[in-house]
Amino acid sequence: MTYSVAIAGASGYAGSEVLRLLLDHPAYASGELAIGALTAASNAGRSVGEILPHLAPLADRVIQETTPENLAGHDAVFLGLPHGHSAEIAAALGEGPDAPAILDCGADFRLSDPAEWRRYYGTEHAGSWTYGIPELPGGREAIASSRRVAVPGCFPTGGTIACLPATAAGLVEPQWSIVSVTGTSGAGKKAAVPMLGSEVMGNLRAYNTAGRHRHTAEFLQNLGGAGELSVSFTPVLAPTSRGILTVATAPLADPATTTAAARAAYAEHYAGEPFVQLLAEGLQPQTKSVVGSNMVQLQVEVDERAGRLLVTSAIDNLVKGTAGAAVQCMNLMLGLDETAGLPRAGLAP
Amino acid sequence: MTYSVAIAGASGYAGSEVLRLLLDHPAYASGELAIGALTAASNAGRSVGEILPHLAPLADRVIQETTPENLAGHDAVFLGLPHGHSAEIAAALGEGPDAPAILDCGADFRLSDPAEWRRYYGTEHAGSWTYGIPELPGGREAIASSRRVAVPGCFPTGGTIACLPATAAGLVEPQWSIVSVTGTSGAGKKAAVPMLGSEVMGNLRAYNTAGRHRHTAEFLQNLGGAGELSVSFTPVLAPTSRGILTVATAPLADPATTTAAARAAYAEHYAGEPFVQLLAEGLQPQTKSVVGSNMVQLQVEVDERAGRLLVTSAIDNLVKGTAGAAVQCMNLMLGLDETAGLPRAGLAP
């Protein structure tokens, strides 16, 4: 059986990263998976070679316009569109058994609480789809049985995977301080002076601080547990294209908790997970270790003197944080091997 | 009157940055300040042009060996030595009125509590000198009347200036979560595989986590106040040579505190400080704005939903974080204008 997939927003960072992964997907090599329509907005009519010169095998492909017609008739459609554009496309593609499975890399369907959506996005809530983190409890099964999946935000992916086991094991009071240092590609491929190389190289700055970042809502949705949840989330922009390093701390529920106990809880929580790696004691996650791969590297420690649990995680924001998660979900939805086409080795140095 | 200054460890990053600043010091231009002996260990005998090619005006100067003899006879001596080497040199230079004023860029004399010293450095405590942050209460006067000053660590400089007003004004419970994202030059000019360009470019990683970083002791020394102090400090290495961006949060003492009130407290605390700039509301500190300068850029906000105060600060770790602080202290100790030779404009882009 052959599956065909289409990518809307193929010229953006999310869409083109899905493409990059599909080109090395074994089902593509074997002919089981075909790369169908590639669509975009302003880049429609241009060749892949011209706007995505790193995708040599597709250099002669021409980008089409993003319309329901061009996207229909595929088995799966990836949406890498600006926030607010997915609902209309999804509606036009329909929901019947012959309609394509949809993987939305945008935010439109991530939040289940309409009030939270309005608070952070300021528009009407379009609804919510299955949340695309297979590593959450029940996540894998929910995704496999869904036709529509909302791929999570890049920060909530690395942060949720870092923080959830501590809550589940009752290690902490759920009052998280989260600082995520991120590369620039999370801002997308939009021309903007503050994202110029001249501005970001050699520079470090926080942004969307004090609860204003929209991903705060996803953290709050994902990290609930016993006790009153609070999340202080601060993203910091750093001079690298890819990668998110998250530092999360919360007060220990029991000050006598040891690092060994915390490590045991994390090891048990993620036992068998193909893309979550709890590092050996003494090692810290590095974004360069996961760049290009779908891995999450984790470390967890107790800071005795401060009475806090410290969890750190590293992901590639464009892979596990976006396109890799999308492909992982696609694999589950199409009944392919969940890990197919998703590298576990990063590109270092 | 002419002052002469010597620099021990002139080939390292701290020492060479003192030199860079002195070359543009108006007292150097006017002949009031002379650059005397430049000394080093393994680089002794080599020319400045060979090992510090950016210091063109001194290209023909030859680096001498770091000995008390070479350093004696100056009005001020900067020590940019590996930790543990300052005490012996200081003892040999003596303490009489004719002995040079000493500015130690190393850690040896920063901590007043011998137990804390032993805890973090593992050796006998050498003692403590005047702590070189003029912006602390009484700091300016203490430095001006001292002959020996311990220049603070780079992280505690940016972090203390960020956190202190909140404690002083009683805005927070003193339970700080501090994440500082730093460039690589803080690690010094020592050959080491993890600090190779190939390793650090494109990479983000935390290190010396969970209370292990030695600067934790300085934070604890500086940030005491009402309530039981705790500091969770996590440094993160980012791919840039210079700059520290600190993100500090603590629980609000009164949940009704507003950003305006917090800003007012900070503005009052630092009124008239030449090197501390509380940014206009809505702007965030950027390390690139302060690179090459002695400035500290600050922002303070209330995160209502999380119930925490958020303070961010940016410094150049080699200027306000090390050599600029040292020159600022030297100015005070020699009776020069405190701000002389210390740029307030950063090098951007």
Next chain:
Amino acid sequence: MTYSVAIAGASGYAGSEVLRLLLDHPAYASGELAIGALTAASNAGRSVGEILPHLAPLADRVIQETTPENLAGHDAVFLGLPHGHSAEIAAALGEGPDAPAILDCGADFRLSDPAEWRRYYGTEHAGSWTYGIPELPGGREAIASSRRVAVPGCFPTGGTIACLPATAAGLVEPQWSIVSVTGTSGAGKKAAVPMLGSEVMGNLRAYNTAGRHRHTAEFLQNLGGAGELSVSFTPVLAPTSRGILTVATAPLADPATTTAAARAAYAEHYAGEPFVQLLAEGLQPQTKSVVGSNMVQLQVEVDERAGRLLVTSAIDNLVKGTAGAAVQCMNLMLGLDETAGLPRAGLAP
């Protein structure tokens, strides 16, 4: 006597770098030089603190609109405008003895040959002004006696200073192969996808190749000599904000020429030049050694086996390549010390 200077295009990289240099100019410190109108186009009405946060001492200044009225009445006006906008402003400012001296950081008045102008810029030639490289033969005197100076392009500055002595001394046949590796700030502060940090970090690419770069015309104008001149010029974009490293080679006129002879010719040619440093044998120019400074670092060698002379030079494209050259020319035009306000030490590491 007090001079007042205005900057048109103050929010761009050229204009803001002039500002940065003026803030540390001793004539500004002494009150002899006042910073007058700061003007811009789309940024008019915004504060310096908002758009140029690195210029802390001017944070509260408001940018005005770029109009002749706002620029008139100053002793000197710097133009940091897009190509094609200088002629009109200059005409409106007039040429009488009370009209301001003008330093144009744009290209409009650099080329003396109208045909060359049309070939590379495609518009009518506006004329030519004194070419602003004091280090050219007669350059210093010509600038000092001019009221209008065309500040050269960044590539031709580093390249001309590298190549000219070889021609003057008859060392080579004037058939130059020039490759200049440049940081991104030369492209200006314009939003454009190919200049995003995500695109330029980790990337190397040539552009405007095969004679298409407009600076080729300046090279051809500057490097004439005995024999038929040809210049193959290739700029390469590298992931750093500042700096140009130029590699220039040409066939030796006499294959027996030695490196020592070539060095002697260069040393003699630039004897006494405050901003040109011929490095000691065995050292190579580094852009980081000159970043933030007005220096040109040079090295010259004979490649015996290839029968070619190799000259390398490093400049900061925004300082000696633009704003530093402009301030150097301003100093000459206003009768100030030529070197005032122009650092000779670079910002490293």
Next chain:
Amino acid sequence: MTYSVAIAGASGYAGSEVLRLLLDHPAYASGELAIGALTAASNAGRSVGEILPHLAPLADRVIQETTPENLAGHDAVFLGLPHGHSAEIAAALGEGPDAPAILDCGADFRLSDPAEWRRYYGTEHAGSWTYGIPELPGGREAIASSRRVAVPGCFPTGGTIACLPATAAGLVEPQWSIVSVTGTSGAGKKAAVPMLGSEVMGNLRAYNTAGRHRHTAEFLQNLGGAGELSVSFTPVLAPTSRGILTVATAPLADPATTTAAARAAYAEHYAGEPFVQLLAEGLQPQTKSVVGSNMVQLQVEVDERAGRLLVTSAIDNLVKGTAGAAVQCMNLMLGLDETAGLPRAGLAP
């Protein structure tokens, strides 16, 4: 049939990149290819997880010592050793039909002329092996029938592939000016102050200039043709981990040659080559387009005014420039599909 391969020098950049590629090799996935001994010198006894944290699937593997005993008994052995160490290992591994095929990523067996070897390396010539560029005339066949292959240097790979068709087609006089801008990983994983991140970030510098770089000998060996060959080769270090952008020019043999004619010659020369991509007219190679992949991107143009041919090429120095070439040769030597395990899409942005 199952092949087993060993890697000597597995902890270095060349060796670990071979490992990274093998982990995604389809023969590894299918069990046809087994990763055998991983050996190193000072890192022997440490785990892969500790020293190569990006290779998650092998985290628990322990590095052995580099001895003939540990390397014997494999079908193929990759050598990623410092220059001068391969000959002894190769001799110990023997040459019989049961001896492993050897792929030397070092320089020891690249040069056929003993005098050239001694000129550039200063030691006795160990001999020469089949030169591992399948894209050279007859290269593919020679490699497939060899048991020992010398993987070329990174600069000569990108440069030879760029320059050879011009010589073969008689387009130029073979007097090449070659400037190659390179990332830092080519310098290897050795601790050295000039390669620290603090030194290389924000910096550009030429090195081993004027014919001193050892790869000059490979260029001279590869680029011979009609007329007297000369090569002026200048490497420039740029702040990125990976990638080489080569700019090569030579005088046109016939000044009437057009870009179209040159493009046609290149297209014909590389017709059917899976890893050489002549870009569409108007596009320039970018290293970021090939990072992580085995591709060579090429562009060729005539600079009419300068009378020179301009060829530019981009490679990943660790893939096509080292480990990818080695795996490509291994595929040929073991009778696998030449392209297996070698990505053709790069990792951008």
